[in-house]
Amino acid sequence: MSDYFLEVKNLTKHFPLNNDLISRLGGKTRTLKAVDDISFFIKPGETLGLVGESGCGKSTTARLITRLIEPSSGSIYLKDDDLLSLPPERMLDVRKTVQLVFQDPYSSLNPRKTIMQILSRPLEVHNLAKGWTAKRRHVLHLLRLVGLGVEHADRYPHEFSGGQRQRIAIARALAVSPQLIIGDEPVSALDVSIQAQILNLFRELQQEFNLTYLFIAHDLSVIRHISDRVAVMYVGKIVETGTVETIFENPKHPYTHALLMAVPHADPLKPPPRLTLQGELATPVDPPPGCRLYGRCPIATDICGEVSPELIGRGGEHYVACHNI
Amino acid sequence: MADPVLQIEDLGVRFHLKRGRLTAVDQVSLTVNRSETFGLVGESGSGKTVTARAVMRLVPIPPGEIFQGRVLFDGENVLDKSDAEMRELRGRKIAMVFQEPMSALNPVFTVGNQISDALRTNLGMSKREAKERVIELLNLVGIPSPESRYGNYVHEFSGGMRQRVMLAMALSCNPSFLIADEPTTALDVTIQATILELIQSMTERFHMSLIFITHNLGVVAHTCDTIGVMYASHLVELGTKNEIFANPLHPYTQGLLNSIPRLDTQAKFLTPIKGLVCNMLEPPQGCKFNPRCEHAMDICSQEVPPLKEVAPGHFVACHLHP
Numbered sequence: 189m190s191d192y193f194l195e196v197k198n199l200t201k202h203f204p205l206n207n208d209l210i211s212r213l214g215g216k217t218r219t220l221k222a223v224d225d226i227s228f229f230i231k232p233g234e235t236l237g238l239v240g241e242s243g244c245g246k247s248t249t250a251r252l253i254t255r256l257i258e259p260s261s262g263s264i265y266l267k268d269d270d271l272l273s274l275p276p277e278r279m280l281d282v283r284k285t286v287q288l289v290f291q292d293p294y295s296s297l298n299p300r301k302t303i304m305q306i307l308s309r310p311l312e313v314h315n316l317a318k319g320w321t322a323k324r325r326h327v328l329h330l331l332r333l334v335g336l337g338v339e340h341a342d343r344y345p346h347e348f349s350g351g352q353r354q355r356i357a358i359a360r361a362l363a364v365s366p367q368l369i370i371g372d373e374p375v376s377a378l379d380v381s382i383q384a385q386i387l388n389l390f391r392e393l394q395q396e397f398n399l400t401y402l403f404i405a406h407d408l409s410v411i412r413h414i415s416d417r418v419a420v421m422y423v424g425k426i427v428e429t430g431t432v433e434t435i436f437e438n439p440k441h442p443y444t445h446a447l448l449m450a451v452p453h454a455d456p457l458k459p460p461p462r463l464t465l466q467g468e469l470a471t472p473v474d475p476p477p478g479c480r481l482y483g484r485c486p487i488a489t490d491i492c493g494e495v496s497p498e499l500i501g502r503g504g505e506h507y508v509a510c511h512n513i
Numbered sequence: 514m515a516d517p518v519l520q521i522e523d524l525g526v527r528f529h530l531k532r533g534r535l536t537a538v539d540q541v542s543l544t545v546n547r548s549e550t551f552g553l554v555g556e557s558g559s560g561k562t563v564t565a566r567a568v569m570r571l572v573p574i575p576p577g578e579i580f581q582g583r584v585l586f587d588g589e590n591v592l593d594k595s596d597a598e599m600r601e602l603r604g605r606k607i608a609m610v611f612q613e614p615m616s617a618l619n620p621v622f623t624v625g626n627q628i629s630d631a632l633r634t635n636l637g638m639s640k641r642e643a644k645e646r647v648i649e650l651l652n653l654v655g656i657p658s659p660e661s662r663y664g665n666y667v668h669e670f671s672g673g674m675r676q677r678v679m680l681a682m683a684l685s686c687n688p689s690f691l692i693a694d695e696p697t698t699a700l701d702v703t704i705q706a707t708i709l710e711l712i713q714s715m716t717e718r719f720h721m722s723l724i725f726i727t728h729n730l731g732v733v734a735h736t737c738d739t740i741g742v743m744y745a746s747h748l749v750e751l752g753t754k755n756e757i758f759a760n761p762l763h764p765y766t767q768g769l770l771n772s773i774p775r776l777d778t779q780a781k782f783l784t785p786i787k788g789l790v791c792n793m794l795e796p797p798q799g800c801k802f803n804p805r806c807e808h809a810m811d812i813c814s815q816e817v818p819p820l821k822e823v824a825p826g827h828f829v830a831c832h833l834h835p
């Protein structure tokens with residue numbers, strides 16, 4: 189038996205860019221390395237928080253794990269199952285075990301279906317409630333769980349505000365009693381009073397059902413609150429991972445430092461957010477060899493432009509990918 | 514001296530739906546001065562976006578209806594303008610960064626062509642000028658390798674990049690007034706810091722006024738001059754940033770500030786505001802916050818508290834502060 193609920197090894201997703209003018213003129217295909225050789229694990233009942241720059245590959249990672257897209261290489265183990273070589277008939281089970289709450293509540297809900305229909309659908313697919321009364325009871329229970337009421341059941345997604353739609357998406361994920369929930373920015377669209385309720389809800393559900401979470405967020409205070417361990421990603425790579433205390437109180441990687449400096453404190457008297465990194469954003473399109481932070485990093489040396497640093501253990505569960513730490 | 518650019522007076526917007534009438538914005542009055550950044554925060558569904566859309570005259574009518582009030586932009590009521598005058602105003606003076614980038618960007622045209630079309634229509638640029646300007650704008654908002662991204666479609670961009678494309682599009686015509694609806698919600702903090710810096714430098718450089726809609730109180734704390742707090746279609750508190758943070762008076766504002774997760778410690782559970790989101794089709798009588806309010810009194814379920822000035826420049830709508 190694996191000690192891990194989820195283990196990802198050398199996971200890679202490259203997108204060939206055929207459409208753009210430069211590759212057509214030059215007659216060569218450029219490659220967008222969205223996720224480039226990442227490895228991490230999540231223990232049962234644990235929450236791993238995934239943070240990182242916009243476009244660094246967090247959603248791609250989520251989509252790979254839920255098999256919405258196929259990886260270029262690497263492996264994904266769910267307990268002892270190798271997800272990439274699982275027979276199709278077992279995939280329905282896995283689909284039930286792993287649920288994704290999407291980043292964008294606007295495009296993930298079918299505009300022509302009522303909330304009742306949207307939430308009944310997974311119950312039907314997985315045969316969890318038979319008959320109209322049972323389904324309706326289940327759906328109303330789900331709505332209550334996410335802080336909505338009976339009066340919302342027969343309305344359509346466009347009649348809801350952004351925050352309300354995200355609650356519906358969370359209810360849909362909860363419908364099939366999953367074991368691993370991957371939240372791709374599940375609270376980013378919510379206002380704070382509701383965000384606090386939903387974060388508490390995630391906690392309560394985790395305690396009650398021993399759920400395992402992969403929680404993607406760009407808000408570091410949310411990551412700090414919800415995570416047991418944190419993985420920090422930058423342009424397709426994981427640069428640092430460790431317990432939540434280590435990452436927030438003793439960060440080692442220059443990018444993690446930069447992240448923490450850039451957070452706006454909800455207190456006008458605290459110093460304003462500052463960006464400690466220089467220069468242009470690194471690009472995932474045919475990235476040069478070496479560390480992805482090279483060129484922006486304040487402590488870079490020559491080797492950083494040539495060799496990509498490996499994620500190396502620094503004691504405990506702390507791993508850092510940097511030549512100069 | 515205060516130099517008002519936008520004055521919203523007693524604005525009311527409602528939607529006529531099959532299930533009844535939904536009042537999304539009610540008795541909202543606020544003023545934004547030249548070069549001022551006004552932060553609009555509040556409950557989800559409280560009417561922030563609809564308020565912004567009313568200013569842009571982008572409320573869908575029907576089912577929507579602007580049933581009362583005036584929206585004065587540079588002294589002229591935009592609600593009286595013709596559609597042609599409105600298009601002109603939107604192209605040149607007021608721009609909006611939308612909350613849902615996917616619905617504002619066209620999936621069948623490349624991102625570059627969409628922005629350059631806007632430039633050619635609104636500013637009469639040549640094809641080449643427009644393309645150069647677009648690449649400059651994409652670079653300005655931090656899109657890496659803008660030349661090769663010019664020909665990409667929306668779906669080839671990540672969520673955060675789409676927001677930056679939206680900002681590039683909004684800034685393309687050098688507007689004097691920008692409405693940014695959750696422009697940094699999908700962004701991580703280092704990009705957010707750059708975008709906030711970018712928006713701030715734009716407001717300073719072009720004396721641009723800004724309405725900044727966000728649920729991130731951290732962002733408001735470091736960018737806005739004035740803050741308006743909305744709850745269930747009403748503006749419930751209004752004041753300078755420092756006043757709102759140091760001395761919040763409305764129980765909803767207080768609850769909001771208390772429910773933020775902290776960066777310096779990890780609490781097992783947060784202190785959210787209790788209760789359900791307000792059902793806008795059947796809102797409670799009196800103060801709309803009363804079913805969730807710990808200080809609710811008899812009068813709270815009978816009378817809507819009016820917005821009153823309780824200290825110079827600090828307004829609150831609550832029966833605790835008559």
Ligand SMILES: Nc1ncnc2c1ncn2[C@@H]1O[C@H](COP(=O)(O)OP(=O)(O)OP(=O)(O)O)[C@@H](O)[C@H]1O
Pocket residue numbers: 203220221222240241242243244245246247248249291406472668669670671672673674699700701
């Ligand atoms: N189908 C696709 N074709 C080409 N490129 C893609 C595709 N999907 C994603 N990408 C690219 O892969 C990279 C990673 O995207 P991803 O959506 O995983 O980022 P993210 O970390 O979730 O960002 P954000 O925080 O902005 O949501 C980006 O550069 C994106 O443009």
Ligand SMILES: Nc1ncnc2c1ncn2[C@@H]1O[C@H](COP(=O)(O)OP(=O)(O)OP(=O)(O)O)[C@@H](O)[C@H]1O
Pocket residue numbers: 346347348349350351352379528530535536537555556557558559560561562563564573576612793
């Ligand atoms: N086109 C529409 N048809 C019907 N109702 C609508 C429409 N647009 C908005 N509403 C309703 O108007 C109210 C205010 O919505 P609005 O989008 O302004 O909220 P918001 O404050 O921007 O919330 P969020 O923070 O979640 O974006 C909500 O109750 C919403 O359901």
Ligand code: SF4
Pocket residue numbers: 441442443479480481482483485486487488489492497509510511512513
């Ligand atoms: S490897 Fe070099 S460039 Fe990369 S983070 Fe470390 S010091 Fe900076």
Ligand code: SF4
Pocket residue numbers: 763764765800801802803804806807808809810813818830831832833
């Ligand atoms: S008016 Fe009453 S219910 Fe409303 S916020 Fe004030 S005390 Fe609470």
Ligand SMILES: [Mg+2]
Pocket residue numbers: 246247248291372671672
């Ligand atoms: Mg994403």
Ligand SMILES: [Mg+2]
Pocket residue numbers: 349350561562563612694
């Ligand atoms: Mg909105």
